[in-house]
Each structure stands twice: as C-alpha cells, then as structure tokens.
Amino acid sequence: MTISTRPLPARLLAATTAGLLSVGLLAGCSTEDAATPAATASASAEASAAATEAAEVTELTYEGETGRTALDLLLEHDPQAEVSGEGEMAYVTGIGGRTAEDGTEFWGFYVDGEMAEVGAGSFETEDGQQILWKLEKIES
Template sequence: MKKQWLLLLTSVALLGACQQPADDKAADQSSAQTEKQAKQEATFSIQPLEGEAETKQVTFQEGDKVLDVLKANFDVEEDKGFVKAINGVSQDEDKQAYWMFYVNGEMAPKGADQIELKAGDKVEWKLEQMQAESESEAA
C-alpha cells in the first residue's frame, strides 16, 4: 500500500513538473507580445526657420500623444498644449513665426496633446512664418 501511495505522489509530482514549462512558455509569449505592442516607432522631424531639420526615430507606447512623445525626446517649452519652443528655438511673434506640426504630410486637425501616435507615423514640426492678410492678398 505504501508503494502505491509513493508511486501516486511521484506521478503527480512528475506531471506537475511537466506542466510548468508550458505555462512559462505561454507567459513568455504573452509578455513578448505585450512588449512588442507597447514599443512602437515613429519619426519626428524638427525644422526651424533657418538651418537643417533634425530628424529622430522615437519609440513610444500605444496611446501616447504627439506632445508627450515630443517632450520625452526633445527640449520643449509648452503652455496649455501649445508648443512655444523646441530645442531652444522659440516661436517669434514679431516675425509671426509659430510652431506648426504635420502628421504623415498633413497639417494636424487637433492639438498635439490630443492626437495619438500610431506606429510608423511621420511627425514634422515646422517653425512657419504666417502671412498677414494684406500680404497674401497682394500675392
């Protein structure tokens, strides 16, 4: 009788040990998928009025907003979601030059604090000079 109990306990222990690696594999795969989903890439380009653009490949997590990723990767001054300066280059109200941004070649329809990034997005920040109405009518 003792041999049967010993055999039964040994069998249960062996089956339990065999089952463990399968659970670990599933957990590892799930973790790898979560990490893969969490880390996504986009390209940010910063173009001042004069000089060359700085382009940088950035990583972010699903759900991150354009402004959050900009602030995490560049030196940014902002006020209530409006970008005032990037990497020490400030907008210039006297020259009517303001930071504008484009996502995948199109001007953003909302603020940078409202737009979620997607994998592969190309975000361009450009310091653009606005034309006064009289200047645009003359042209």
C-alpha cells in the same frame, strides 16, 4: 677659427636641420601641458557650434507610437521644448532651443505630411506615423 670645406648649400642644410631638431626637442620637453589649451579651444568651439545649431533648429521629426500623444513624444525627444498650457490645451512655442517669434512664427505640427487638425496634446499617434514639427511663418 674653423673653415668648413663643405659647399654652402650643404652647410645651410645642416644648420637648418640642426635648428629644427633643437626646436622639436625644446617643444617636446616643455613642462606646460600643451594639449590643455587646444582641448579647451576645441571644447569652446564645439559648444559655440552647438549653440548656433540650436538657434537654427526649424524642424524636428520622430515616429509615432500607438497610445502616446504627439506632445508626450515631443517632450521625450526634446525635454526642453517650450509648451504653454497643458494636455489638450497645450501650445508648443519652442523646440530645440528655438522659440517661435510672437506674431510672426509658430511651430506647425504635421502627421504623415499633413498638418494636424487637433493639438499635439490631443493627437494620439500610431506606430509608424511620421510626426514633424516645423517652424512656420505667419502669413499676413
């Protein structure tokens, strides 16, 4: 039997340090790739956040380009935009994964802060114009 002559706090500190070093070495020598579960969890969290953001999209802005319609530019900026009809008769129903609720919402189309008086498929933009799509509530 060995009796230590060190004071109790020093023995406690030495034992704690030895234990922590052992745990660190065992964790570092693990054969399982510890980064994989963390990376998977991180990717899942990012995908979940992206899905949440898509559901909360209420506006989209872009600049006009001379000779191109607001609808063409919308589809370039959001290829998954939902459109009913074609050309001058097109009606935008969804942007950024957010579909307007029938009867209560619509996607409003603004040019330089003013609501457009024609549809996006008819409106030829000009360089420098600010185009804004905004999810609006239908007032009853």
